[in-house]
Amino acid sequence: MADAKKELNRVMLSLYIILAIFAVCIVWAVYEAAVLGDYIMMIPGLVIGFMALVFGVPLIWLRNSERRVNLRVAVIVLQSERTAFSVLAGSVGCSDAEARNKVVWCLNNGYLPGYVISGQEVLLSKLMDPNLQEHAVECPNCGASFTYVGKIGQCPYCGDYYPPKK
Numbered sequence: 292m293a294d295a296k297k298e299l300n301r302v303m304l305s306l307y308i309i310l311a312i313f314a315v316c317i318v319w320a321v322y323e324a325a326v327l328g329d330y331i332m333m334i335p336g337l338v339i340g341f342m343a344l345v346f347g348v349p350l351i352w353l354r355n356s357e358r359r360v361n362l363r364v365a366v367i368v369l370q371s372e373r374t375a376f377s378v379l380a381g382s383v384g385c386s387d388a389e390a391r392n393k394v395v396w397c398l399n400n401g402y403l404p405g406y407v408i409s410g411q412e413v414l415l416s417k418l419m420d421p422n423l424q425e426h427a428v429e430c431p432n433c434g435a436s437f438t439y440v441g442k443i444g445q446c447p448y449c450g451d452y453y454p455p456k457k
């Protein structure tokens with residue numbers, strides 16, 4: 292199962308690594324200059340450090356920008372049983388239609404297990420009208436697998452009902 296929160300953390304982690312490279316290079320440069328008094332050897336530390344910052348951060352940020360917003364949408368949806376597209380649109384700053392597209396992306400990529408789109412919102416499929424839902428079950432009597440639509444199903448092999456009658 293795809294985990295939106297973990298994916299988001301991964302993007303943030305790569306940013307922290309860039310910042311760490313920058314910090315190490317600057318410390319190296321300061322060490323060369325201030326402690327060893329070598330102002331020539333200060334230059335590579337400064338150059339590498341700033342290159343990492345100036346090119347690395349935008350590269351990671353821009354390359355993941357679309358994906359990042361999509362993952363944020365997934366994290367918001369997972370917090371509640373049902374979320375209107377208008378609420379998502381307000382949270383991430385896009386139109387309702389764009390919010391819907393982002394939800395579709397999340398569904399297609401497996402970030403929203405158990406969720407479906409219904410009208411103008413995304414909700415847990417178990418909240419949908421049970422009369423319209425298809426259920427896949429294992430017969431408690433004979434163990435056969437079958438599917439049924441509605442509230443009660445009948446096993447095609449042994450004729451038992453599901454859910455079992457009390």
Ligand SMILES: [Zn+2]
Pocket residue numbers: 430431432433434435446447448449450451
């Ligand atoms: Zn059966």
